[in-house]
Amino acid sequence: MGGYILKRLLLAIPVILGITVIVFLIMAMIPGDPATAILGSYATPDNVARINRDLGLDKPLVARYFIWLWNMLHGDFGQSFSLNRPVIDVVLERFNNTLILAGTSFVLCTVFGILAGVISAARQYGLADKAITFAVLLGISIPSFFLGMMMILFFAVDLRWFPVSGMTAIYGGGDLADVIHHLTMPALALAVVATGVVARLSRSAMLEVLRQDFIRTARAKGVREGRVIWGHALRAAMVSIIPVLGIQAGFVLSGAVYIEIVFQWPGIGRMLVDAILQRDILLVQGGVVFVASCYVIFNIIVDVAQSLLDPRIKT
Amino acid sequence: MSAFFKLLARNRLALGGLIVMGLVVALALITPLLPLADPDATDTANRFLPPLSDGYLLGTDGLGRDLLSRLLWGTRLSLAVGFAAALFAAVAGAAVGIIAGFYGGRTDNIIMRGVDMLMAFPYILLALAIVAALGPGLVNALIAVSVVNIPFFARNIRGITVGLAHKEFVDAAKLAGMSNPRIILSEILPNVVPVIVIAMSTTIGWMILETAGLSFLGLGSQPPQADLGSMLGEARSALITNPHTSVIPGIMILIIVMSINLLGDGVRDALDPRLKSGALSRPMAATRVERKERPAPETSTDAILSLDDLHTQFHVKDRIYKAVSGVSLSVKPGECLGVIGESGSGKSVTALSIMGLVASPPGIITAGAARLEGRDMLSARFGELRRLRGRRVAYIFQDPLATLHPLYKVGDQLIEAISCHRAISKSEGRKKAIELLKSVRIPNPEERIDIYPHEMSGGMRQRVGIAMALANDPDVIIADEPTTALDVTVQAQILSLLSDLRRERGLAIIFITHDFGVVAQLCDRVAVMYAGRIVEEGPTMEILRAPAHPYTSRLIACVPELGEGKRKLEAIPGLPPSVDNLPAGCAFADRCLKAQDSCTKGEIGLEGSGSRAVRCLFPEPGFAEETA
Numbered sequence: 001m002g003g004y005i006l007k008r009l010l011l012a013i014p015v016i017l018g019i020t021v022i023v024f025l026i027m028a029m030i031p032g033d034p035a036t037a038i039l040g041s042y043a044t045p046d047n048v049a050r051i052n053r054d055l056g057l058d059k060p061l062v063a064r065y066f067i068w069l070w071n072m073l074h075g076d077f078g079q080s081f082s083l084n085r086p087v088i089d090v091v092l093e094r095f096n097n098t099l100i101l102a103g104t105s106f107v108l109c110t111v112f113g114i115l116a117g118v119i120s121a122a123r124q125y126g127l128a129d130k131a132i133t134f135a136v137l138l139g140i141s142i143p144s145f146f147l148g149m150m151m152i153l154f155f156a157v158d159l160r161w162f163p164v165s166g167m168t169a170i171y172g173g174g175d176l177a178d179v180i181h182h183l184t185m186p187a188l189a190l191a192v193v194a195t196g197v198v199a200r201l202s203r204s205a206m207l208e209v210l211r212q213d214f215i216r217t218a219r220a221k222g223v224r225e226g227r228v229i230w231g232h233a234l235r236a237a238m239v240s241i242i243p244v245l246g247i248q249a250g251f252v253l254s255g256a257v258y259i260e261i262v263f264q265w266p267g268i269g270r271m272l273v274d275a276i277l278q279r280d281i282l283l284v285q286g287g288v289v290f291v292a293s294c295y296v297i298f299n300i301i302v303d304v305a306q307s308l309l310d311p312r313i314k315t
Numbered sequence: 316m317s318a319f320f321k322l323l324a325r326n327r328l329a330l331g332g333l334i335v336m337g338l339v340v341a342l343a344l345i346t347p348l349l350p351l352a353d354p355d356a357t358d359t360a361n362r363f364l365p366p367l368s369d370g371y372l373l374g375t376d377g378l379g380r381d382l383l384s385r386l387l388w389g390t391r392l393s394l395a396v397g398f399a400a401a402l403f404a405a406v407a408g409a410a411v412g413i414i415a416g417f418y419g420g421r422t423d424n425i426i427m428r429g430v431d432m433l434m435a436f437p438y439i440l441l442a443l444a445i446v447a448a449l450g451p452g453l454v455n456a457l458i459a460v461s462v463v464n465i466p467f468f469a470r471n472i473r474g475i476t477v478g479l480a481h482k483e484f485v486d487a488a489k490l491a492g493m494s495n496p497r498i499i500l501s502e503i504l505p506n507v508v509p510v511i512v513i514a515m516s517t518t519i520g521w522m523i524l525e526t527a528g529l530s531f532l533g534l535g536s537q538p539p540q541a542d543l544g545s546m547l548g549e550a551r552s553a554l555i556t557n558p559h560t561s562v563i564p565g566i567m568i569l570i571i572v573m574s575i576n577l578l579g580d581g582v583r584d585a586l587d588p589r590l591k592s593g594a595l596s597r598p599m600a601a602t603r604v605e606r607k608e609r610p611a612p613e614t615s616t617d618a619i620l621s622l623d624d625l626h627t628q629f630h631v632k633d634r635i636y637k638a639v640s641g642v643s644l645s646v647k648p649g650e651c652l653g654v655i656g657e658s659g660s661g662k663s664v665t666a667l668s669i670m671g672l673v674a675s676p677p678g679i680i681t682a683g684a685a686r687l688e689g690r691d692m693l694s695a696r697f698g699e700l701r702r703l704r705g706r707r708v709a710y711i712f713q714d715p716l717a718t719l720h721p722l723y724k725v726g727d728q729l730i731e732a733i734s735c736h737r738a739i740s741k742s743e744g745r746k747k748a749i750e751l752l753k754s755v756r757i758p759n760p761e762e763r764i765d766i767y768p769h770e771m772s773g774g775m776r777q778r779v780g781i782a783m784a785l786a787n788d789p790d791v792i793i794a795d796e797p798t799t800a801l802d803v804t805v806q807a808q809i810l811s812l813l814s815d816l817r818r819e820r821g822l823a824i825i826f827i828t829h830d831f832g833v834v835a836q837l838c839d840r841v842a843v844m845y846a847g848r849i850v851e852e853g854p855t856m857e858i859l860r861a862p863a864h865p866y867t868s869r870l871i872a873c874v875p876e877l878g879e880g881k882r883k884l885e886a887i888p889g890l891p892p893s894v895d896n897l898p899a900g901c902a903f904a905d906r907c908l909k910a911q912d913s914c915t916k917g918e919i920g921l922e923g924s925g926s927r928a929v930r931c932l933f934p935e936p937g938f939a940e941e942t943a
Contacts, residue, residue, distance in 0.1 A: 018432035019432065022436075022441075023444055026445055026448045027447070029449070030448045122597075124596060124597050125596070137576060137577070138573070141569055141572040141576050142572075143524055143527065143547075143565070143568050143572070145531050145547065146568060149551065149554055149565065150562075153554065153555070157555050206597070210597035211674070212717065213712065213714065214718055214720045216667075216674075216718070217710075217780075217783075219601075219672060220670065220705060220709070220712075221704065221705040221732045221735060221783065222701050222702060222706055222732075223735045224701065225701070228600070235723075236721065236722060250436075250438065251438075253439075254440070255439075257439050257443070258528055258531065261531075272440075272443050272447075273532050273533070275447075276446060277534075285444075288441075288443065288444050291437065291440055292435065292436045292437065292440055295435070295436070296435050299435075309722070311722065311767045311769075312721060
């Protein structure tokens with residue numbers, strides 16, 4: 001197992017390098033001069049030349065890539081000009097907040113998605129199945145940003161159950177209860193779509209498994225029906241559910257961008273959108289590379305979980 | 316193709332999606348012709364008018380612009396952008412996929428590594444990076460969304476192209492001297508287009524959502540032009556004071572995406588052949604029993620297990636397959652009854668019906684009784700049936716790779732067979748499991764207990780299946796072709812094992828097989844099934860010596876005998892009748908050399924004297940002499 005994890009980690013290195021190349025190439029396509037964008041009306045030729053020298057922009061493309069890469073490997077993602085702080089500091093701080101949001105949503109969509117999918121499959125064509133199928137259809141069709149806005153209208157403005165936006169109360173907030181209070185709505189809004197997808201997939205995976213011969217064997221042994229469904233069948237269905245959870249983690253992370261905007265959550269998605277509108281290229285580059293790399297690592301964890309679950313996978 | 320549309324139309328939800336989508340698209344198409352206000356004309360005197368105001372059906376937004384007009388123009392824009400993005404992604408993705416799949420080798424490798432790389436991004440990060448480079452704007456958002464979705468199409472299309480690239484017609488085109496680009500255009504592309512269209516139709520809703528999302532973030536369409544996403548984005552600042560400006564475009568996006576999803580599901584279901592046959596429905600915990608009449612009371616007494624006039628059917632759509640029609644059997648303690656027949660004769664369904672294990676839906680037991688010591692198990696509640704399963708009546712199935720759980724250790728599956736009927740401690744369970752493995756002559760049971768089924772050979776797995784059946788010292792074992800998947804030497808070992816166990820433990824065995832050789836080795840009595848009925852029954856040796864039913868004698872002739880290599884092996888010409896359309900009278904008449912007109916006239920009873928019985932008007936001569 002240790003060897004397998006090491007092998008997967010080694011295989012991740014070229015993928016992460018590829019990510020840096022793609023991000024770098026996309027950013028190199030930017031027309032015009034970043035220095036002019038940074039300096040705005042202060043863009044005198046002298047100033048432009050100095051900024052270009054500071055940023056290493058006077059060097060050829062390939063050299064610039066390796067300098068950027070080398071610096072990143074040393075933890076230096078550059079300086080954000082719009083925030084005037086080191087990129088890595090901003091990214092880590094904001095990513096932490098995104099993880100709180102997206103992580104909670106991921107747990108929610110996993111638990112409720114599988115729960116709904118299994119119940120739906122076990123009661124196929126029954127009332128529960130129809131209700132869940134309809135809810136799932138609605139869930140995967142509603143844009144999360146619209147859902148978030150409607151939740152604000154209903155639960156925050158009308159019912160006053162939850163705060164309208166933010167991560168902590170402005171005065172005297174910041175403890176766990178306060179964060180949970182602020183987290184509830186955005187986490188739910190973010191989880192809805194992924195829950196629908198996971199529920200759908202779990203349902204079809206369960207239906208597929210429940211027809212297998214080994215389920216009949218379990219029933220022939222006299223295993224209780226609850227254990228047949230939640231033990232034998234779900235265990236086998238997890239083999240096809242887990243890879244989808246890995247994909248859904250990416251969608252939750254993506255959806256977080258919208259939810260962070262709607263709920264004013266100080267996460268990395270909002271930071272990226274602001275950075276794009278400000279043309280803060282180093283911040284965009286650093287943020288994208290960092291989050292994408294974390295996602296690659298997360299997918300390795302998913303693969304390892306998969307191999308732990310399925311002894312047939314050669315490790 | 317027309318069958319496909321029929322299936323689609325039968326799916327009411329998909330049809331509804333299609334109609335709603337059609338309406339929205341029609342509305343978007345005729346928008347320029349409608350007498351609408353200018354969507355961008357501001358009127359600060361009439362800001363934030365509520366819906367149904369005079370002259371403004373849906374009210375106005377923060378700049379006093381007519382919301383109805385903006386909604387329709389925005390819908391038009393969103394649909395156009397979503398469709399364009401889907402088209403662009405599909406064309407580019409297909410081109411990449413076809414080139415990778417067709418040329419293969421290093422080209423394929425390099426392209427697909429690049430595609431994998433793009434797929435390593437959470438999709439929005441890539442889209443954001445592209446918009447960051449190109450700058451905010453609707454066209455740039457469209458490009459970003461398309462590029463992000465290219466890998467999805469490239470992967471799908473590559474898979475299909477790889478399959479096509481080695482087909483005969485492509486080889487033929489190569490031999491005919493066609494150039495590669497021409498082969499791609501004239502041979503590959505036409506076969507790939509339907510897949511592209513389907514993939515596009517299922518992703519178009521997603522594309523609309525994504526472009527709307529980028530516009531919502533302020534990175535897509537720029538004011539004053541607005542698609543549905545930027546309408547929502549602009550309205551967000553007035554969400555609390557004037558919610559209608561947000562609700563209207565939001566509902567529109569919901570309607571569009573939902574109708575596309577409904578349609579997409581309908582298309583997928585119509586294309587999935589498994590749904591047509593109802594094969595995707597899951598079997599319930601026990602077979603449905605729908606008997607019109609209460610079964611006749613128990614008659615025989617010394618049998619441990621008896622079947623009385625069992626009828627099991629499969630109801631698929633409007634067809635009824637009569638898999639078992641009126642089977643009566645019984646087995647005494649210590650006795651082995653063989654049930655023999657071709658595949659489709661209903662022997663397995665008979666066996667599975669006893670403990671309610673026929674997959675249901677579509678299976679239904681429509682008449683008869685299955686009695687264990689006189690108690691009808693078909694009328695038992697599920698809880699009682701479950702407690703009898705595996706404890707009093709145990710099953711051994713064919714193909715132990717499929718019948719053992721692939722992810723549970725062998726030992727745990729054995730222990731579970733015990734622990735679901737009585738509480739057992741961990742160490743005691745383990746001890747018992749080792750004993751069981753030992754009793755079916757598995758070497759090194761202490762080690763084997765901790766391995767998974769896929770790590771064992773077929774014969775070993777079958778022994779595990781037998782051990783599992785023995786776990787609770789049952790009274791009856793129903794073995795459904797337990798040796799069919801095994802080679803001959805292993806088969807012989809398994810048979811002698813079952814034979815020993817029967818003697819040692821006084822087990823009653825019902826042995827299902829299609830092989831008379833196996834029956835001869837193990838069974839005291841045998842029942843021959845054909846098309847869901849028993850056609851002959853009696854002591855094994857007597858039937859082997861003098862079969863009464865022409866079908867039985869033909870079946871026996873199918874068994875090769877050692878040392879008689881010269882004898883011609885006789886296959887039975889023809890196929891058994893389909894059980895959803897059984898002929899009147901003898902079901903075998905069609906394939907029978909001795910058939911007369913009277914054979915197909917009416918019901919033929921299972922008749923005989925003493926221990927033997929046959930369902931035939933003209934039994935074989937040997938039998939007639941013996942009973943005379």
